[in-house]
Amino acid sequence: MFIYILSMELIIVGSVAFDSIQSPYGKKEKLLGGSAVYSSIAASILSKSGIVGVVGDDFDKKYYAFLNSKKINTSGLMQANGKTFNWGGRYEEEMSEAYTLHTHLNVFEEFNPKINMEYRNAEFLFLANIDPILQLSVLKQMKNLKFSLLDTMNFWIETKKEQLLEVIKKVTAISINDTEARQLSGEWNLIKAGLILQKMGPELVLIKKGENGTIIFYRNNYFIAPAYPTTNTKDPTGAGDSFAGGFLSYLAKNKTINFGSIKKATVWGNMIASFTVEGFGVEKLEQLTKKDVEKKIEEFKKLISF
């Protein structure tokens, strides 16, 4: 008898956290957050994902229930003795940078991602911002990858560059902000920086410029997607991960990977991120429907058409 194991379309490996956020619009404690949470909820509008992460014994059943209600598979979520990763951050008026108030890694410190049988055959992978050694280990465990997106940050560029370059060589795509793109490439001009990053391995490079949008380099093409201008940013946490989740879900849903679908996926991800920042934590993201995103894309088209 042949047993068909329904594989997830998209696997997400990253952090699950409780965040404490301060911004000019309020102060919130114990918000469900982390890269795996933001990106999987963002992805849930279009496709089914499974998350890999670690939580502590303070991670109540209600959170599993919430994630499952979004059709997010949590069988890859390990529970360890101790507390869940807790990050505290503050945003000033300009909202462009988070000032870290505290980082309690807790159980996340010993995170060692194991990809279970149910997950291994997924074709799409999001390696959210974690230690490149762990990202490498995940890549090795996946059996049927078609598309992998890597996120990283200045900390890994500075402390584990060699390992990071190893991962970059192996992934399809890298998502990186403008400062990090300059740092990693050694080039100030972002177009030149993107081309240098492509030479490091990935055929797709996404340079995120925050409120100034995204530049996408795919094979020999590139594309500029302005961000949707929001006047109502309350908490920018998770914008990048929402983008990544939305972006990958669009590709996973549409299967075809070419310049056209990548451009549409970029806009899709940007629109989702523009919703995320309008609420604290995932409060806005979790209510989002496909219709909301489609409506915003129409508004966006008007904003940039001439």
Added chain:
Amino acid sequence: MFIYILSMELIIVGSVAFDSIQSPYGKKEKLLGGSAVYSSIAASILSKSGIVGVVGDDFDKKYYAFLNSKKINTSGLMQANGKTFNWGGRYEEEMSEAYTLHTHLNVFEEFNPKINMEYRNAEFLFLANIDPILQLSVLKQMKNLKFSLLDTMNFWIETKKEQLLEVIKKVTAISINDTEARQLSGEWNLIKAGLILQKMGPELVLIKKGENGTIIFYRNNYFIAPAYPTTNTKDPTGAGDSFAGGFLSYLAKNKTINFGSIKKATVWGNMIASFTVEGFGVEKLEQLTKKDVEKKIEEFKKLISF
């Protein structure tokens, strides 16, 4: 007998200068520059302009001949005893900011713009970045204005805010960079800042974000135009003035002023500015043809379409 005086379409009031520029791509002395020069050459591709400015006795006939060869009317260019305004600036690798090395105002210090009969009936006016008191005096001398664009800078916001607000109240449009828009409006969020600036008078507000493009607010609409990404910036001097000249020439050429033409004019101005920065001084700008700009717009459309 009725004598028809052929009026210019566009009058430009600003500086005429010799610039000394240093950038990672070279060092040049006595480059013809100044806001009136950049903007009138940029405008010359589509329409006839007349410039108002002051030059010293070192301003050789060849410069008049050059400007006239671009069909720029120089009857409003006064020659005074002394030297022409001279500015020296340096750009670092990032090319986003000019470090002033010296500013010799020379004859520009006593500049007092007089609008001659030939100019007074023009419908379009560019008030480049000069003392708001002079800008006000120019506005009073114009008889038939349909559209006026004001440029300004942090110096006037800080030292002559009252007079500046007076001018802002009277113009159709203001062109301002992101830092100055925040400074003048007291609001960090650029969308909100643009709306506040509109309430000060102009029905059109253009917020320039350098390599991140332009946000345009016109009546109850707004529009986002990414800049054309250049990998070949040699000297960013005059980008803003080239934009303004290109923008106004498009409107002056097309006569109709509505949201549609303003969007197209913005893209037109942005494309011209993207050429300007690829050469020192006006060396790239002066060779530019309508075809070059049209071709770049087609490429730009591809870059942002999805």
